[in-house]
Amino acid sequence: MPNLKELSKKPARLTGGHRMCAGCGAPMVVNWVTKALKEGDKAVIANATGCLEVSSFLYPYTAWKDSWIHSAFENAAATISGAEAAYNAMKRKGRIDETYKFIAFGGDGGTYDIGLQSLSGAMERGHDMVYVCYDNGAYMNTGIQRSSATPFGADTTTSPAGKVVPGKQQFRKDLTQIMAAHNLPYVAQTVAPVPGTKYMFDLYNKSEKAIYTKGANFLNVLTPCPRGWRIEAATELDVIKAAVETCWWPLYEVENGKYKLTYKPAEKKPITEWLKLQGRFKHLLKPGNEHLVEKIQAEVDRRWERLLELCGEKEIAKAEVAASNK
Amino acid sequence: MIKERKVNITPDMTWRELTPGGVIQDAGNAEDFKTGDWRSMRPVWNTEKCKHCLLCWVVCPDNSIKVEDGKMTGIDYDHCKGCGVCTAQCKFGALDYVPEE
Amino acid sequence: MAKLVEIRWHGRGGQGAKTASLLLAEVAFNTGKYIQGFPEYGPERMGAPITAYNRISDEKLTIHSNIYEPDYVVVVDETLLKTVPVTSGLKKDGAIIINTSKDPETVKKELNFEGRVYTIDARKISEETIGAYYPNTPMLVAVVKVSGIIPEDVFLNDIEASFKHKFANKPHVVPKNMEAVVRSLQEVKGL
Amino acid sequence: MAKRVSLSGNEAVAQAMRQINPDVVAAFPITPSTEIPQYFSQFVANGQVTTEFVPVESEHSAMSACIGAAAAGGRVMTATSANGLALMWEMLYIAASSRLPITLAAVNRALSGPINIHNDHSDTMGARDSGWIQLYGENAQEAYDNFIMAVKIGEHPDVQLPVMDCFDGFITSHAVENLEMLEDEEVKAFVGENRVAPYALIGQEPVSMGPLDLPPYYFEHKRQQAEAMKNAKRVILEVAAEFEKLTGRKYGLFEEYRMEDAEAAIVILNSSAGTAKAVVDSLRAEGKKVGLIKIRVFRPFPAEELAEALSKVKAVAVMDKADSFSAAGGPVFTEVRSAMYGRADGKIVVSYIYGLGGRDVTTNQIEKVYNDLFSAIETGKYEVYNYVGVRE
Structure with missing residues (x-):
């Protein structure tokens, strides 16, 4: 386990003075991804249009201490792939001595939706890069519109909960699985750091692996958005914890095609533990909507069971049962 | 304190003086931009109760927990937006969360 | 030769009429001419009728339109005679060169064309020399022979050099191709 | 010493690219420009260039990768036509406003719809206000010459803008014509071995590029861009004069x-x-x-x-x-x-x-x-x- 005192001595690569909302999870994620960079290594960071982008480099103030580029919404992966290609060419010509690492950040809008083609292309081409999706489950930058990452039932400005339609009517796209299907060296699903849990360093560890495993790698990070989730900022990490403990957002990694669960809750909490903390799901918990909660629970269970199979946890469980029967 | 910058860009500069294409060569100059006045609540550090576990530093979205040599030394009120994420993490009562006056 | 010679090729997609027009451009270029070689592009795939063009001149070429009144027409596939108006716009003092085993008089009657008609049995020559049906080389030779764009001796040297370059990996096919060239020069009918 | 050759316009431009040996070529095939990345990827496969060829999944990504590569400090090129150029549209503006010299062989083709693969100028005419320098050429010779000059024009310190080398699809791109090619060394000496970027993501102090640029500054940045385009007129003629010394071929506005x-x-x-x-x-x-x-x-x-x-x-x-x-x-x-x-x-x-x-x-x-x-x-x-x- 990494040592916090030692980590704190590494200079931060993102400064204060950015214009993200108070309590935003995105800079937390950026801090912990970039903390995984070795001190001597330089980085080029690309950012898809979104909250993080507009708030971290609002001319003339940049919060980035590494080289950083934003060009558009849907193309952070393509943009960083070009920078990586140029680096390879310049390195081949002997024009560059230093080591550079290439990281792209995008929200779920820029990654799951409008940027999916560019992401898929860059990943398939195998550039030496990491794409980090800070997934907060809606287009927060434009005012909380639904994305394909938005959870079923969530009340957003384009999937509003009304008298007839109770919020978003589709379950979220499973982007981590889509990226795993690209057969990349390293794909992982993780969360913003939650102190006091076993997965406090999950993001850091997975970032380190992603950055220092050669090839195109992908991280999907559940990131709190107090405004979009309608929660008190101070409680946001409790909400993240609930996402993990209910198995709504399991922590796992896929290394060279091999699935591995990186955290298994001792007791899987009911989905209401995640729903009840957030204003965007408030309507689901009203009397008469029990069937919706059941529907969500069933889908969470189905996806969790499938993941357990992929991670070989089912065989492990069977073996454990068999061993105890002997 | 404003650090010495390669180019100090101000809104009264003409197009001839601004950096081309909006490039910024002073990486991290957002430090010069104070977000401290966004606060309506304020974290207050009780030095004597602090165990220097650094969990507040882990979660601060604004890099406003000052740490030197592995120990907390204070709060950067120039940038702290008063979100309260740090105070929620403190198990030792070393961070109070109080309204701004 | 005239200051500007314009040639139109008719063939089928995949048969090499375009390649033949580019080859002709290449050999003319090598003798110091100004050249253009270009196909008329479309969505045509294998088997569809295609058209390609050459302009060959002693002076710089600037016109970039298709050719509507050619000096020479080359028909690489005789089955096109029935479906494509191959003599359209062909100058009265121009000539048409057709890949067929028939003699020029027979074809002339079928074509209803008053000008000069030449034929060459590219299939026979090709199969007997190269051992397979590649109509390109005989047709290229026929057009060189009929048009007189390039002196024969210059052409022979140049084409041999280009075969040697093209078949650098299989030099044994060069003499076969040269045999096809020499026979083609002799077997153009209608001269 | 110039070489007398017969080449199609696309091949001539691909040869110019080979002679320049850029850092990155990112491209997606579209008729009639397809042959350019085809020829070029063969040069890469044969080790005739040291370029990174990025076979992107769309033209939008082609221009995005070009932007990333140029921002990194590289010398960068691509080729496209018609709908491909249209798909790049958003990124054309961003390349220009980011002041990134990128050279694009724009093989003119009619823009859908209805879909048509043949030549007209609706594609590049539509992009005329994207902030790119546009050079138009009559034949393969001019397409080749303009491409080489484009690199030097775009990278000039007073310009720093991307350049389109526009020439007619099929008519110029696919027709074989006479032209004079420069020797490789002459081209390299003319454009310089590497691009000298005033700022770059790689190899220099870190920079941030592509800000959110609000009313206090956006207008001034656009004014800068307009000035660069004014400067380009002078630079185009200077580069042409230098090119004339080398080749004897005279180019003006x-x-x-x-x-x-x-x-x-x-x-x-x-x-x-x-x-x-x-x-x-x-x-x-x-x-x-x-x-x-x-x-x-x-x-x-x-x-x-x-x-x-x-x-x-x-x-x-x-x-x-x-x-x-x-x-x-x-x-x-x-x-x-x-x-x-x-x-x-x-x-x-x-x-x-x-x-x-x-x-x-x-x-x-x-x-x-x-x-x-x-x-x-x-x-x-x-x-x-x-x-x-x-x-x-």
Whole structure:
């Protein structure tokens, strides 16, 4: 386990003075991804249009201490792939001595939706890069519109909960699985750091692996958005914890095609533990909507069971049962 | 304190003086931009109760927990937006969360 | 030769009429001419009728339109005679060169064309020399022979050099191709 | 020493790319520009260049990767046509406003719809206000020469803008013609071995590029961009002068052909200019005072210079191989006429839209335009907004 005192001595690569909302999870994620960079290594960071982008480099103030580029919404992966290609060419010509690492950040809008083609292309081409999706489950930058990452039932400005339609009517796209299907060296699903849990360093560890495993790698990070989730900022990490403990957002990694669960809750909490903390799901918990909660629970269970199979946890469980029967 | 910058860009500069294409060569100059006045609540550090576990530093979205040599030394009120994420993490009562006056 | 010679090729997609027009451009270029070689592009795939063009001149070429009144027409596939108006716009003092085993008089009657008609049995020559049906080389030779764009001796040297370059990996096919060239020069009918 | 060769326009441009040996080429195939990345990827496969070839999944990503690579400090190139250029649209503006010199072989093709693979200028004319320098070339030689000059123009410290090398799809891209190629060493010496970037993501102090740029600064950044385009006019001529020393081939903002005492003139771009020159020659042989102006540099637009060149004619037909659907004339026409206003007044200035979607442009069509101009001069009667070569 990494040592916090030692980590704190590494200079931060993102400064204060950015214009993200108070309590935003995105800079937390950026801090912990970039903390995984070795001190001597330089980085080029690309950012898809979104909250993080507009708030971290609002001319003339940049919060980035590494080289950083934003060009558009849907193309952070393509943009960083070009920078990586140029680096390879310049390195081949002997024009560059230093080591550079290439990281792209995008929200779920820029990654799951409008940027999916560019992401898929860059990943398939195998550039030496990491794409980090800070997934907060809606287009927060434009005012909380639904994305394909938005959870079923969530009340957003384009999937509003009304008298007839109770919020978003589709379950979220499973982007981590889509990226795993690209057969990349390293794909992982993780969360913003939650102190006091076993997965406090999950993001850091997975970032380190992603950055220092050669090839195109992908991280999907559940990131709190107090405004979009309608929660008190101070409680946001409790909400993240609930996402993990209910198995709504399991922590796992896929290394060279091999699935591995990186955290298994001792007791899987009911989905209401995640729903009840957030204003965007408030309507689901009203009397008469029990069937919706059941529907969500069933889908969470189905996806969790499938993941357990992929991670070989089912065989492990069977073996454990068999061993105890002997 | 404003650090010495390669180019100090101000809104009264003409197009001839601004950096081309909006490039910024002073990486991290957002430090010069104070977000401290966004606060309506304020974290207050009780030095004597602090165990220097650094969990507040882990979660601060604004890099406003000052740490030197592995120990907390204070709060950067120039940038702290008063979100309260740090105070929620403190198990030792070393961070109070109080309204701004 | 005239200051500007314009040639139109008719063939089928995949048969090499375009390649033949580019080859002709290449050999003319090598003798110091100004050249253009270009196909008329479309969505045509294998088997569809295609058209390609050459302009060959002693002076710089600037016109970039298709050719509507050619000096020479080359028909690489005789089955096109029935479906494509191959003599359209062909100058009265121009000539048409057709890949067929028939003699020029027979074809002339079928074509209803008053000008000069030449034929060459590219299939026979090709199969007997190269051992397979590649109509390109005989047709290229026929057009060189009929048009007189390039002196024969210059052409022979140049084409041999280009075969040697093209078949650098299989030099044994060069003499076969040269045999096809020499026979083609002799077997153009209608001269 | 120049080499006399016969090449298609696409092959000539691919050879120019090989001689330049850029850091990155990112491209996606689209007819008729496809051959350029094809030829180039073969050069990469054969080890003839040290370039990273990025076979992207779309033109949007092609231009995005070019932007990333140029921002990193690399010398960067691509090629596209028609719908491919349209898919790049958003990124064209961003490349220009980010002040990144990228060289794009824009092989002109009609923009859908309906879909059509043949030549006209609707693709690059649509991109005329994207902030790119646009050079247009008559034949393979000019496509090749312009491509080499484009690198030097775009990378000039006073410019720092991307450049399109526009030439006609199929007519120039696929036709084999005579041209003179420079020696590899001459090209390398002309453009310099590497791009010298004033700032870059890699190899220098870290920079941030592509900000959110709000009202206090955005306008000033646009004003800078406009100034760079003004500077480009000077730089294009300086680079042309240097190129002339090397090759003997002279390039300006436009070419004047037999304009000395011309009464009727045509203004035209690309390959049709060559066809029109043949018409000028034949009409001159009949004693008719006709001339032609072939625009080479459309962005920046040589407004004053064109007005001066047209100051002595009686009538001008501006021929557009693209419609702007303004119901008031083609894009080149509106700009030429606007350039003449107050500088060369009292002329007959008319618009002819021609050759859309690859409609073959013949000497007859161009002759008709000259005849129309003479009739307009004689009778004073004419239409301003005309089509030629379309079935009426």
